[in-house]
Amino acid sequence: MNNHWSEYWQQGHTTSFGEAISGNYEGILKSVWQPIFNGLNEDFLVVDVGTGNGSLPLLLRDGLLTSELTGKVIGVDLAEVSLVNSENQNGHKIDIALMSNTRCEQLPLESNSVDLYISQFGFEYSNVEKSLEEATRVLKDGGQFGIVFHHSRSMILNRNRKILTLIEKEEVNLLINCLTKMANAMGNITSQKDVERIKKDPKCEDIRAEINHLIKLLVVFDEAAAQDSDLMRFVAEFFKAGLFWPVTKKLQFIEFITIQMETLRLRLTELINASFDESKLAIFVDKLYQNNMMLNELKVLKSEQNEVLSWYLHATKFIYQLESR
Template sequence: MTTHWSEYWKLGHVTSFGTDYKENYTGQLKDLWSDIFSQFSTGFKVLDVATGNGALPLLIQDYFSKLSIDGEVKGVDYADINMAPLTSSHHNKNVVIELLGNTPAESLPFPDCEFDTVISQFGIEYSDLIISMPEVLRVLKDGGIFHAVIHHQKSVVICYNSKLLSFLQHPEIERVVFLLKMMAHDMGEMTDRQDLIRIKSCAKCEKSRIEINDLLSKLAVYDEESLSESGVLKYINDFFINGLFWSVEKKLEYLVFVSEQISVYRQRLTELVAASMSVERIDSLREVLRQNAVITFSVEEVVNNTGDILGWYFSFSKHSF
């Protein structure tokens, strides 16, 4: 799991939704976390599990930017972390942030009873909850609270990405990339307009071009919105516009990159959809907590202003007996 998520965070995204939340979480999600942050008192110690590039720690810094409250937030993620969003922030430095990559939720490198609060946003559900939940309880202080927003099987996020995943599994996409590789060879080295005239009379190139257009028309019939959102059209445009006069070697290297990016995207979406929680999985989570002596467990749906489901919110407190 780590490799493709490491590549994703390397691009500088703050959240796991790419351009959907370019800066950080907003709306109902931000309001929900603001209500939680309002419960923190000075000297707080918070752990963010599956932090990504630190979206929640940055929200905490922003929330306390005009308040005289000090605190510490540590974030861990199984993937590598890109520190750029953190180092470029100009938020309240009274809230100290430390992020640790290559750190699974199933094995938290902290002493027992270290944190007042443990939080997670669209992250901990990717872990093995049978192992990670006892770890959360271990590092929580007595009376400490766990808050999480996790993926809901029927949320707009999962429905949208399930549709996109289904689109990316169409074999026509791989065929388009294969035909582009054939065209790179058939076009040969190109340096000027004379080469443009030459390839227009290339029967092999024309045959590949026609098939590519037919495949794209077929993909548009399947799902025109996903065709646009998937990045497939952008890759093709880059090949024919920006890369037209690249060397054959560079064209082929670019197409290897394209294949890798599509594969990585497919992997991330597969994991995202698989991590989403149905009502039955929520019941299983409740049972895991009961087995670890958690009696009080709160769960509710998070919805936006139009009634669309955004995720599950659940929380519990740690009590020693």
Template sequence: MMANDNHWARLWANGASDSFGHGLDERSAQDAPMAARWRAWFSNLPDGCEVLDIGTGNGALLRHLLAARTQDPGLRFVGVDAAALPDASNEGAGSAAPVRARLLGGVRAESLPFGDNCFDVVVSQFGIEYATLPAALSEVGRVLRSGGTVALLMHHRGGRPVSLARAERHQAQWLLSALLPAAAPMAEAMSKIGTESGRRELADSAHWSAVRATYDRVLADAGRRMNETMAPDLLVDAQNWVAQAFQRAAQGGAGAGRQALANIEQLILDQDRRLEDLLQRALDEDAIRSVVASMNDSGLKPGVVETAEDRGYLMGWWVEATRI
């Protein structure tokens, strides 16, 4: 994913493989959205080609490429992302497969640090649209060799990821305005259970009873929201994080609880900003026509289709092109 802000860098540093929150393990790579399509597309590439992935994040496409091309020792892969990446230089991406790969953080798609005509293939999964597209597509045309190929999966304004992002952003804003404010005094209450005097205070105080009642009402609201929303994951995660914060408060005191809740707030704020980025960058039909025009101007011959995953959900625009 291309980005300029630390809310993306923190996602990759926490071990996510993509903006859907999948982990870096092999099963997550196999089950990620559009993985089967990418593996099929990669399986048709010529041996020994050099591949550039724009907006690579932690290299989700690299794992699809490894899965499809384990017997291609000449394959070379470079992934770039505008965000800072952990362990940005990488041989084999943790796999025993004979594939050499590098992940480079702090690289903008609008100014790629590569010479002309140096890649056979350029790909991007929900990444290049976070850049300034005319400039980024011009760079794709510049670094791609004659006869080279391009495959881009780009966010669709009417796609399932966009619908989920809208729903999850609504939940993120509720968590920030309702759950966390109710959790803060509960964490302070939990910090008192380690002593006899603290337990007596909790048992005898109308204030702490009211704190617990308020938190219980917020949890009930969270349960209703989980049943009603198409995107419950953040609600579930946040409740688990808050439960862990309460444990830290009980074990380490009020300060430990406050710090844990501050960390949760940052996680939710980061996710809200990433969702906002996605919603701003999703492409409607006019925008995808502009992509096609920019590719033509950059010496690329593109074709565009809407693409769906196995369950029939519209996932994005699938753009393929050849360097003229």
């Protein structure tokens, strides 16, 4: 994994759904967690893995706002993360601490210290076998394990798979190459006279026609994915705001587009590899038992429109009884 998650979280997002969710999680995702949070006891310790900017710890604190409980939530993430809007930590009965650059395969926590281990779209990005062993180590006997994780046929995966197919098309590279050719062919544009000049320039016109052709091919292939990928927005920006930029700035912007597309490709590939289908899930459930966990609940979460959103799994670490002789 490269550091694309760090860059993402440093933009200040709360959730991994970017602009699509402006605040924190609502609806079914919120409601599935509340009963688990309600089961916590005084002076609890919770760990949230793959926490991002702490959306789940913040949801927990909100969910227990009216209770008198005190406790601590530690959010760990492999990336550089921080609580959104430098959340005011004072005056809360529930303390939230985020640990960046921390893998859930190796938690800096004492054995048998955690009451509740949670994750939302984070755990599955790790080496799940190692993370599960580690979860068992840090959980107290009777401790709870609850995860919401990607379903290979969810609406999230379906949409992102389409974006990945689109950005892996040869036309995307050809389009970016055409932008470079265009930037060089146009030269610096400082006046309306320059704009008229390039409109009459047969070389610029040929490249523009090629760009239009490539855009049309991508839009006909999958218009929604073309928009979702942000590529169309970048091309529009190149020709509008970018028209009067010096050639060097235009070339820098094209380099930025290339990096954005590569980062998106990496992120979507990771997402697809992280998601669980039924056979991957069956293997994982087997591992639960091998790791002293008893499965309580396993279900598919659906949106209000009845579309598959994710898997939800809840388990408890066995309580060992000393055998009486």
